[in-house]
Amino acid sequence: MTAYIVRRLLWAILVLFALAIITFYLTYVLPADPARLVAGVKASPEDVERIRHALGLDQPFFAQLITYLGRLAHLDFGHSYHQDRDVLPLILERFPATLQLALAGLALELVIGVPLGLMAATRRGTWFDRAATATTIVLVSAPSFWVGYLILEAVFQLHNAKIDVFPVGGTYKPFDLRYLFLPALTLGFSGAAYYNRLMRTTMLDELHRDYVRTARAKGIGETRVRWRHALRNAIGPVMTQVGLDLGFFLGGVVVVEQVFSWPGIGKLAVESIMTADVPLIMGTVLFGTLCIVTANLFVDILNAMLDPRIRL
Amino acid sequence: MTVDVQALRVDHEVAFERGRPRFWRVLRRNPAFWIGAVGVIVIIGLAIFAPLVAPYDPDHQFRREGLNSHGDPVGPNAMFALGTDHLGRDYLSRLLFGARTSLTVGIGANLLATMIGVTVGAVAAFAGTPRIVLRRRGGKATRIAIPVESILMRITDAVLSFPALLLAIALVAVLGPSLPLVIIVIASVLWTGIARIVYGRVVVIRETEFILAARAVGVHEARILARHVMPHLLSIIVVYATLGIASTVLFEATLSFLGVGVPPPAASWGGMIFEHIGYYKSDPRVVILPGIAIMATILSFNLLGDALADAFDPHSWR
Numbered sequence: 096m097t098a099y100i101v102r103r104l105l106w107a108i109l110v111l112f113a114l115a116i117i118t119f120y121l122t123y124v125l126p127a128d129p130a131r132l133v134a135g136v137k138a139s140p141e142d143v144e145r146i147r148h149a150l151g152l153d154q155p156f157f158a159q160l161i162t163y164l165g166r167l168a169h170l171d172f173g174h175s176y177h178q179d180r181d182v183l184p185l186i187l188e189r190f191p192a193t194l195q196l197a198l199a200g201l202a203l204e205l206v207i208g209v210p211l212g213l214m215a216a217t218r219r220g221t222w223f224d225r226a227a228t229a230t231t232i233v234l235v236s237a238p239s240f241w242v243g244y245l246i247l248e249a250v251f252q253l254h255n256a257k258i259d260v261f262p263v264g265g266t267y268k269p270f271d272l273r274y275l276f277l278p279a280l281t282l283g284f285s286g287a288a289y290y291n292r293l294m295r296t297t298m299l300d301e302l303h304r305d306y307v308r309t310a311r312a313k314g315i316g317e318t319r320v321r322w323r324h325a326l327r328n329a330i331g332p333v334m335t336q337v338g339l340d341l342g343f344f345l346g347g348v349v350v351v352e353q354v355f356s357w358p359g360i361g362k363l364a365v366e367s368i369m370t371a372d373v374p375l376i377m378g379t380v381l382f383g384t385l386c387i388v389t390a391n392l393f394v395d396i397l398n399a400m401l402d403p404r405i406r407l
Numbered sequence: 408m409t410v411d412v413q414a415l416r417v418d419h420e421v422a423f424e425r426g427r428p429r430f431w432r433v434l435r436r437n438p439a440f441w442i443g444a445v446g447v448i449v450i451i452g453l454a455i456f457a458p459l460v461a462p463y464d465p466d467h468q469f470r471r472e473g474l475n476s477h478g479d480p481v482g483p484n485a486m487f488a489l490g491t492d493h494l495g496r497d498y499l500s501r502l503l504f505g506a507r508t509s510l511t512v513g514i515g516a517n518l519l520a521t522m523i524g525v526t527v528g529a530v531a532a533f534a535g536t537p538r539i540v541l542r543r544r545g546g547k548a549t550r551i552a553i554p555v556e557s558i559l560m561r562i563t564d565a566v567l568s569f570p571a572l573l574l575a576i577a578l579v580a581v582l583g584p585s586l587p588l589v590i591i592v593i594a595s596v597l598w599t600g601i602a603r604i605v606y607g608r609v610v611v612i613r614e615t616e617f618i619l620a621a622r623a624v625g626v627h628e629a630r631i632l633a634r635h636v637m638p639h640l641l642s643i644i645v646v647y648a649t650l651g652i653a654s655t656v657l658f659e660a661t662l663s664f665l666g667v668g669v670p671p672p673a674a675s676w677g678g679m680i681f682e683h684i685g686y687y688k689s690d691p692r693v694v695i696l697p698g699i700a701i702m703a704t705i706l707s708f709n710l711l712g713d714a715l716a717d718a719f720d721p722h723s724w725r
Binding site: 343373 | 439561564565568569570572573574576577578580581582653657660661664665666667677680684687688691694695697698701702705706709710713
């Protein structure tokens with residue numbers, strides 16, 4: 096087990112290392128001149144040269160790369176051109192907003208998707224199954240940024256009709272459920288459809304296996320066969336997906352944050368693009384990778400603990 | 408001479424069963440297939456014939472007729488069936504030309520991703536860990552094992568743990584948006600899915616007897632891969648390429664919505680939503696219509712892909 100964890104850990108570090116090199120290469124080939132961006136349009140050529148030297152941009156490629164990786168090893172993600180602050184604190188102060196949106200969205204996905212998938216699987220071929228499958232494929236096909244605006248429009252109409260269930264505009268407050276619900280719902284609806292499909296497929300796979308037939312043949316009640324025998328095996332792929340989704344969301348729920356002006360990491364990433372703030376763009380990409388790699392690591396270790404076959 | 412109609416009918420059925428075993432039989436009974444196929448054909452048709460179907464040039468700005476006294480877009484009227492956009496351009500024409508952008512990116516990026524994915528997956532599974540024999544002059548041979556399989560699949564895993572959307576945004580933002588770049592960027596983050604699926608399938612195929620038989624009679628490895636393995640991959644490639652177009656169209660729409668997709672003045676559905684967010688409250692049409700176009704396209708490809716998957720897979724539970 097320890098050997099497995101060590102192997103996975105080394106692999107995670109390698110992936111981060113590879114992405115760090117890619118992001119660095121991108122800043123290096125960038126057509127815009129960072130020194131000029133920092134110096135401003137009115138700076139003299141001498142000033143630009145001085146800043147270029149101060150930032151180490153006149154060094155050869157590999158020298159710059161080593162310096163960059165060395166800084167990353169000390170958790171120094173660089174300095175934002177536009178906001179004139181270090182990148183890491185900028186990202187970290189947005190993290191709580193993203194965290195609560197990610198957790199709430201994921202919870203909604205599971206609460207809606209998993210029971211529906213189980214019901215569809217155990218009622219295969221019935222009208223319920225058909226309706227659930229049809230709804231699912233429509234929901235999976237709807238772009239979440241568009242659905243977000245439809246929801247906003249609905250709230251706006253409610254507001255005009257003097258029904259104020261959800262706030263229209265106003266400032267975001269941390270951990271205020273009234274603000275959190277709609278973004279979480281937008282995030283959750285397509286994911287719920289996805290989990291519904293995944294749960295249905297894996298559950299049906301398990302229900303057609305030999306051990307289920309054996310259990311039934313031994314005279315075990317159908318309820319017990321389904322919920323004690325089949326479900327325990329079917330839930331594995333869903334757990335894996337939850338881990339991956341969480342990692343993915345924690346790196347910034349780009350689209351939903353943008354639609355609802357949610358002050359999270361995803362919105363920060365989009366802002367950094369609008370202002371061509373390269374260190375901040377790269378910082379958010381690296382942070383996103385860090386979240387995904389860490390989540391993958393936990394999921395793998397958890398799976399290995401639950402299923403001895405994986406450790407081999 | 409009388410024709411035995413009954414015998415002909417039976418003959419026909421036998422031929423039908425043999426020629427196209429159960430594929431067509433399952434497919435044509437599936438309503439999802441018909442909805443999806445018709446949708447896909449209509450959208451592709453509209454994209455191809457956009458210049459003939461569209462009432463106006465999508466880039467022409469009707470500054471007098473197309474904008475009201477406040478300079479805002481006008482709603483549907485006799486001249487503009489679906490109204491105009493914020494620059495007074497005909498919305499219907501822009502939606503039709505938007506189909507071109509969506510499908511160019513959708514099909515282009517997906518084709519590229521499929522080619523990379525199939526090559527990586529198939530080569531990784533089929534090559535395994537080949538030993539290359541190096542002969543020195545002295546005559547002694549050294550063997551070097553090259554773990555092609557693990558190298559390729561580890562790379563796939565690594566790309567899979569990149570934050571695809573963030574990375575794509577960063578790439579486009581840094582290198583400057585353009586149609587070819589959007590296609591390449593989407594392909595370079597989306598090829599991993601099909602690589603894994605193809606890998607999984609080829610790992611099973613490589614252990615079968617007919618591959619062993621081909622090797623035994625001395626068929627070259629590359630030829631085995633091309634002539635004996637590839638035909639078995641056709642079904643999954645078709646299915647995942649179809650479903651892949653749906654995800655690629657969504658990806659392009661998302662990039663354009665965030666302002667880093669296909670650059671203006673080209674019409675792109677995601678971009679049309681991005682441009683009109685400010686007008687949304689007064690005139691929801693400008694946001695709702697492109698959304699419907701995106702959803703209809705994605706839904707059609709999803710339905711078609713799902714139906715194909717069902718028809719190809721005899722053990723399908725769906």
